[in-house]
Amino acid sequence: MVATNRRVDLIHERVDVALRVRTTLDTDATLTVRTLARSRRILVASPEWARRLGGEQALESLASVPTLSSVEQAGQDVWVLVGPGQRTATVRHEPRLACGDFLALREAAIAGLGVSLMPDHSCGAALCSGQLVRVFPDWHAPDGMVHLVFTSRRGLPLPVEALIGHLAEHVRDALMWGEAT
Structure with missing residues (x-):
């Protein structure tokens, strides 16, 4: 395997x-x-990080906050997101953590290490329990x-x-x- x-x-x-x-x-x-x-990838973070972002932050602010990415190598990453009216946005960011393992990314997000773009099925239980919350809920990856x-x-x-x-x-x-x- x-x-x-x-x-x-x-x-x-x-x-x-x-x-x-x-x-x-x-x-x-x-x-x-x-x-x-x-499968739909959504933006999630710990409740603490969601409070830090606040409700009215612009999507572009993601480039300046700690992020957790599923790329397997360090360096800049690009998230392409789809939002209201099928608008698209590109977020370039330098992840705090780059890891191809969604379990590790989920645990890092729960621990408050930053915002992650994760498959909804990988973080569904953590969302239901309140360990994670959606941030920028109108936006998701294709x-x-x-x-x-x-x-x-x-x-x-x-x-x-x-x-x-x-x-x-x-x-x-x-x-x-x-x-x-």
Whole structure:
């Protein structure tokens, strides 16, 4: 099992199946794709950070507050957000923490380390419990499609077929009901 946010080459890296989230599926034309659900990344922070931001802050203020990003390397990051009337905004920022693990990002946001752009299903329980709150709730990243990618439906080993069936059944429900961690 490989857990990464980078694009994996299934054939060259000998990966049987990948679980991906993309805004478009055009890059997987030579592979078999099975769409499971939609995912929306939202801006979240601890209640303390939300109070610091205040209710009337402009979206551009994100560039000057500590942020937590899902990129896997340090350096500047860019968040493209969609808001009221399908307006778009680009926020360039230098993350305090850059990490490809959404569990670690969620815990860092809960600990008050900054604002994070996270999949709603990754932080749903923390939002319900009040550990996290949405900031700039009218803004979110473009919706992504959660999908499985594999090389072919023919000739798959039985364990791979079983994994695909299991993921198709359970990932959709977990994402839909906010049970994913």
